Amino acid sequence: MVGREKEVxxxxxxxxxxxxxxxxxxxxxYKRLTFLKHLYDGETLAEAADKVxxxxxAASNWVRRWNQAAPAARSRQRRLVVRGSSPTTCAQAYNPTQLRYTRN
Incomplete structure (x- = not known):
């Protein structure tokens, strides 16, 4: 993707x-917003990524997620930028009250 312009x-x-x-x-x-501003200004993906x-x-992932955001997401402006790739919940999470302590 070096040197290519990425439509945002x-x-x-x-x-x-x-x-x-x-x-x-x-x-x-802050970095994501700065990155988006560089793309808004017409910089290539590689240039914007390098600057932040x-x-x-990662830059390609950020742009893809930004571009796929539904127009209704405009009312949730922060969500467009803050979303990461980490899951919001963990399927393997445990309840600490269910732990049993044993003595050796």
Whole structure:
């Protein structure tokens, strides 16, 4: 993907991106917004990724998820940016109250 331009769906205005960036205290969210702003300005995927210090693969994932966001997601602006690839729940999670302690 080096040097290729990646089309980005402009779900939010540049002003909305600036506002969200000013409001966030999360470094990852700040980086994603900065990355999106570079793409909004017409930079290639590789250029934007390099400027925020992420791999081209991560950049491609971020753009794909951003572009696939439904138009209704505009009302959930933070969700468009904050979402990561980690699951929100863990299927193997255990309930600490169910643990049994044994003595050896």
């Amino acid at each position: 769906v402009k779900h939010l205005s540049r002003g909305d991106l600036d506002r969200l960036q000013a409001e966030t205290d999360n470094l990852k969210t 210090g992420i791999s081209n693969g």
